[in-house]
Amino acid sequence: MLINNVKLQDDVLDNKYHVMPTIDFMLNERGHIRHIEAPVVRDRVVQKSLMKNVLIPAIRPYLIYDNYASLTDRGTSFARKRFEIMLRRYISHYGTKGYILLIDITKYFENVDHDVLKQLITPKIHNEPDDIVNLIYYIIDSSSKTKKGLNLGSEDPQIFAVYYLSLIDVFIKVVKSVKFYGRYMDDIFVIHNSKKYLTGLLSEIEGKLLELKLTINERKTHIVKLGHGFTFLQVKYNIKPTGKILKRMSHGKVHRQRRRLRAFRRMLDKNKMTEGEILNCYKSWRGTVVHDHNACYKTIKNMDALFVKLFPDCKPDKQLTRSEIATSIYKMASFNELKYIV
Numbered sequence: 001m002l003i004n005n006v007k008l009q010d011d012v013l014d015n016k017y018h019v020m021p022t023i024d025f026m027l028n029e030r031g032h033i034r035h036i037e038a039p040v041v042r043d044r045v046v047q048k049s050l051m052k053n054v055l056i057p058a059i060r061p062y063l064i065y066d067n068y069a070s071l072t073d074r075g076t077s078f079a080r081k082r083f084e085i086m087l088r089r090y091i092s093h094y095g096t097k098g099y100i101l102l103i104d105i106t107k108y109f110e111n112v113d114h115d116v117l118k119q120l121i122t123p124k125i126h127n128e129p130d131d132i133v134n135l136i137y138y139i140i141d142s143s144s145k146t147k148k149g150l151n152l153g154s155e156d157p158q159i160f161a162v163y164y165l166s167l168i169d170v171f172i173k174v175v176k177s178v179k180f181y182g183r184y185m186d187d188i189f190v191i192h193n194s195k196k197y198l199t200g201l202l203s204e205i206e207g208k209l210l211e212l213k214l215t216i217n218e219r220k221t222h223i224v225k226l227g228h229g230f231t232f233l234q235v236k237y238n239i240k241p242t243g244k245i246l247k248r249m250s251h252g253k254v255h256r257q258r259r260r261l262r263a264f265r266r267m268l269d270k271n272k273m274t275e276g277e278i279l280n281c282y283k284s285w286r287g288t289v290v291h292d293h294n295a296c297y298k299t300i301k302n303m304d305a306l307f308v309k310l311f312p313d314c315k316p317d318k319q320l321t322r323s324e325i326a327t328s329i330y331k332m333a334s335f336n337e338l339k340y341i342v
Helices: 002-013 041-062 076-094 114-124 130-141 155-164 166-175 195-211 251-269 275-292 297-310 322-333
Strands: 023-029 032-038 099-104 181-184 187-192 222-225 230-232 235-239 245-249
Touching (some): 041 130, 041 155, 076 181, 076 245, 076 275, 099 195, 099 230, 166 181, 166 195, 187 195, 195 222, 245 251, 251 275, 251 297, 275 297
Antiparallel strands (some): 023 032, 099 187, 230 235, 235 245
């Protein structure tokens, strides 16, 4: 291993480094078939070093605080907490009457243009040696077999994708001075009290996306009344007239968990999983649901019943009552959000 690393280092320093063929496979993610091109370990080492030592330090100062994906101290949980903070702040200022603009980009990773990406990255790495800059360009070009798209199997495309839409972030937060805005990769939200304003803003965003050679996914892009309910990052939000925010799981997430439990039953019958492994998986899912949702009592109760039916000999821990679930949700969520500034 050490000899291979030394050889790899020499290849990089001598400009002889070449990306090896990726490991390609198909992944079914929430009903979407995704083509994954995973680099071999040798290439992962180069990309990890490049991300950690050059790219992330160069671009992170230019990322807005409400850019949530693929960064240290960020992620899905952070995004949901920030989103809920903004909802509460909005409700405290304007009440429950208002609108939310939810934007999704059409095949985002597949449509990232390499030339545009290089133009965006270049000003941030202009102080780096030419060898490093050329290596970054080479990594971008090797992210797909054409001049468009980033593969989904390694770290550097994630960072490139996080930065690629910074033009949109700056336009909305700085130029338009929109306060209630955030982005998780290509999932964008804007909260405002005027539907007309959001309609005009959407048109302007579409124009900015054309500069990046991207288009919005019209099927998944909506302007919704806050009181009508909406889904963001697989959580269904309903806002009561009193201002209380209810968080439920999406139907797709519940359906996938039911299918997963039935698949676990088949794997147990074939001795491919143990009851202990199944119980740990289920407890992990259950704990996450309690942590991220405050209106999930019936869902958990029904899922517990299905678990007991499928695995009668695999007893979960003592079932929580409705009040105990509510108390655990309160302890994990209440006041913890105060450390996240707006």
